[in-house]
Amino acid sequence: xxxxxxxxxxxxxxxxxxxxxxxxxxxxxxxxxxxxxxxxxxxxxxxxxxxxxxxxxxxxxxxxxxxxxxxxxxxxxxxxxxxxxxxxxxxxxxxxxxxxxxxxxxxxxxxxxxxxxxxxxxxxxxxxxxxxxxxxxxxxxxxxxxxxxxxxxxxxxxxxxxxxxxxxxxxxxxxxxxxxxxxxxxxxxxxxxxxxxxxxxxxxxxxxxxxxxxxxxxxxxxxxxxxxxxxxxxxxxxxxxxxxxxx
Amino acid sequence: xxxxxxxxxxxxxxxxxxxxxxxxxxxxxxxxxxxxxxxxxxxxxxxxxxxxxxxxxxxxxxxxxxxxxxxxxxxxxxxxxxxxxxxxxxxxxxxxxxxxxxxxxxxxxxxxxxxxxxxxxxxxxxxxxxxxxxxxxxxxxxxxxxxxxxxxxxxxxxxxxxxxxxxxxxxxxxxxxxxxxxxxxxxxxxxxxxxxxxxxxxxxxxxxxxxxxxxxxxxxxxxxxxxxxxxxxxxxxxxxxxxxxxxxxxxxxxxxxxxxxxxxxxxxxxxxxxxxxxxxxxxxxxxxxxxxxxxxxxxxxxxxxxxxxxxxxxxxxxxxxxxxxxxxxxxxxxxxxxxxxxxxxxxxxxxxxxxxxxxxxxxxxxxxxxxxxxxxxxxxxxxxxxxxxxxxxxxxxxxxxxxxxxxxxxxxxxxxxxxxx
Numbered sequence: 001x002x003x004x005x006x007x008x009x010x011x012x013x014x015x016x017x018x019x020x021x022x023x024x025x026x027x028x029x030x031x032x033x034x035x036x037x038x039x040x041x042x043x044x045x046x047x048x049x050x051x052x053x054x055x056x057x058x059x060x061x062x063x064x065x066x067x068x069x070x071x072x073x074x075x076x077x078x079x080x081x082x083x084x085x086x087x088x089x090x091x092x093x094x095x096x097x098x099x100x101x102x103x104x105x106x107x108x109x110x111x112x113x114x115x116x117x118x119x120x121x122x123x124x125x126x127x128x129x130x131x132x133x134x135x136x137x138x139x140x141x142x143x144x145x146x147x148x149x150x151x152x153x154x155x156x157x158x159x160x161x162x163x164x165x166x167x168x169x170x171x172x173x174x175x176x177x178x179x180x181x182x183x184x185x186x187x188x189x190x191x192x193x194x195x196x197x198x199x200x201x202x203x204x205x206x207x208x209x210x211x212x213x214x215x216x217x218x219x220x221x222x223x224x225x226x227x228x229x230x231x232x233x234x235x236x237x238x239x240x241x242x243x244x245x246x247x
Numbered sequence: 248x249x250x251x252x253x254x255x256x257x258x259x260x261x262x263x264x265x266x267x268x269x270x271x272x273x274x275x276x277x278x279x280x281x282x283x284x285x286x287x288x289x290x291x292x293x294x295x296x297x298x299x300x301x302x303x304x305x306x307x308x309x310x311x312x313x314x315x316x317x318x319x320x321x322x323x324x325x326x327x328x329x330x331x332x333x334x335x336x337x338x339x340x341x342x343x344x345x346x347x348x349x350x351x352x353x354x355x356x357x358x359x360x361x362x363x364x365x366x367x368x369x370x371x372x373x374x375x376x377x378x379x380x381x382x383x384x385x386x387x388x389x390x391x392x393x394x395x396x397x398x399x400x401x402x403x404x405x406x407x408x409x410x411x412x413x414x415x416x417x418x419x420x421x422x423x424x425x426x427x428x429x430x431x432x433x434x435x436x437x438x439x440x441x442x443x444x445x446x447x448x449x450x451x452x453x454x455x456x457x458x459x460x461x462x463x464x465x466x467x468x469x470x471x472x473x474x475x476x477x478x479x480x481x482x483x484x485x486x487x488x489x490x491x492x493x494x495x496x497x498x499x500x501x502x503x504x505x506x507x508x509x510x511x512x513x514x515x516x517x518x519x520x521x522x523x524x525x526x527x528x529x530x531x532x533x534x535x536x537x538x539x540x541x542x543x544x545x546x547x548x549x550x551x552x553x554x555x556x557x558x559x560x561x562x563x564x565x566x567x568x569x570x571x572x573x574x575x576x577x578x579x580x581x582x583x584x585x586x587x588x589x590x591x592x593x594x595x596x597x598x599x600x601x602x603x604x605x606x607x608x609x610x611x612x613x614x615x616x617x618x619x620x621x622x623x624x625x626x627x628x629x630x631x632x633x634x635x636x637x638x639x640x641x642x643x644x645x646x647x648x649x650x651x652x653x654x655x656x657x658x659x660x661x662x663x664x665x666x667x668x
Binding site: 050051052072073075076078079080082084085086087088089090091095098099100102103104105107131147148 | 249250253254256257260261264265495496497499500501502503504505506
């Protein structure tokens with residue numbers, strides 16, 4: 001589904017590469033977790049895959065397509081749930097979704113029904129006509145998610161989709177993503193919540209300093225790491241306990 | 248097309264959700280145009296109807312000084328206040344209590360008569376074939392009328408006063424010459440030998456519409472200039488709107504959507520062009536209906552409305568092009584808002600909104616030719632004051648349209664290049 005070959009990214013003025021010579025293959029219908037400490041290169045990698053930034057070197061394809069040759073088609077194929085809310089605060093949830101749905105070519109009854117169904121499904125039906133600026137963090141996260149899946153993408157990228165939300169919202173979001181995956185959507189997801197990733201992902205890769213240091217099914221990684229009882233143990237043993245503050 | 252309309256509708260919703268912003272967008276240009284017209288019109292009225300007090304120090308006490316004093320008083324522009332000494336007058340003017348002091352030198356009348364008498368005697372002797380008078384004529388030094396201006400006085404006022412006094416002195420000199428000849432030729436001082444009135448006079452021929460004179464007033468001059476200024480101010484809210492999208496993250500989402508940047512900009516162009524045209528209509532309404540109620544001359548738009556809308560449309564497009572470019576280049580509101588506002592003021596200054604282009608230095612005149620505000624202003628003046636047809640304004644509106652296309656293309660190319668993948 002996603003094939004990445006020797007991809008690297010060095011930002012202008014930076015001393016080090018954010019992503020360095022990374023190879024990765026993600027199969028169709030996978031829920032793939034990209035895990036790593038702050039500044040490991042997770043968001044940079046997702047941003048490259050979503051055509052937000054240009055790789056310094058290397059290539060990748062999604063469903064056999066590249067941005068150079070099939071930009072418009074590829075954008076129709078993917079959805080991205082960015083870390084920020086990426087919604088217009090003064091517009092209602094419905095108006096936001098109507099606009100972003102229109103950008104994927106959806107219109108009329110089809111768009112209206114999809115918005116209504118998804119809002120209902122994620123517990124936001126009665127808030128459809130409320131402005132986003134009045135929503136809680138969890139509600140915004142759910143609208144943010146709907147805005148990215150209205151066009152039913154084959155691949156969904158999620159950058160920290162549950163950060164800053166309450167347990168109930170997190171639960172609804174994860175459950176919804178599992179339903180999407182069951183319907184055939186490949187999910188690539190970054191998170192700092194390792195317990196969540198352990199339960200949610202079918203496969204994970206731990207990235208540090210722009211490189212993949214380990215990749216596999218969560219259970220397998222725990223089993224093969226001596227003394228590890230959870231994904232968090234594996235993570236700490238591989239990336240260390242030193243703080244990763246950066247500016 | 249569906250994406251373009253969706254974008255336009257979204258911009259509309261964003262605009263109306265900020266009612267304070269909408270009010271500012273529509274009310275402030277009206278406040279601007281009313282304030283500026285009131286100030287300029289009242290300044291004009293002041294110069295016309297109210298007398299400016301000026302100081303005179305008469306060291307001459309002769310006919311010439313008397314004529315000058317009468318001339319200044321009769322001009323209806325000045326209230327003449329006599330002072331005894333030059334020092335006193337100079338101090339009052341330098342303190343800013345008076346705009347001007349005129350110092351008439353000693354023996355001005357006597358010396359002027361002497362000088363003219365010398366010249367006339369010489370001429371008469373030549374004409375009569377006589378030898379010039381063998382008696383030596385007394386030497387007469389040139390005289391100087393001194394003018395002291397308050398340092399804060401504007402150059403235009405100084406020039407106008409200097410021209411007026413210069414004209415008055417020339418007239419006194421000419422009349423004195425005539426008088427001297429008269430005394431030489433005729434024994435009867437009442438006999439009219441010379442016609443002393445000006446032979447050459449001038450009449451201002453005003454443009455006519457259907458046989459009636461069209462007299463441009465301060466409103467006809469102000470409304471187009473400040474309307475254009477207000478239209479160009481659209482670049483501030485437009486660029487802020489674009490920068491906000493970047494900071495909110497919605498722009499990032501749009502970049503991942505299968506929609507072109509041109510479509511996104513198209514939605515903004517349509518909505519903000521509509522805003523420009525509504526602003527324009529409101530300003531015309533103020534000119535036509537509100538100004539007369541405030542004692543100002545009414546704006547005359549009769550027979551010109553279609554062309555005025557054409558100019559407003561293209562001016563709006565040029566302003567929007569600039570706003571789109573600024574919004575694309577700027578990263579923060581702190582960059583876009585001050586730059587946008589200052590840049591509009593610069594464009595207005597260079598474009599001739601404040602000072603007519605023809606009195607600018609040569610370099611600025613050349614620069615003015617590349618200011619979109621100058622093209623817009625000329626097109627408005629063509630329609631408002633020069634009775635122009637559509638063909639007459641084609642050059643200006645073409646330039647405005649090219650400017651819009653060019654700035655929009657630069658914005659799109661810059662965005663594509665910056666975000667190329």
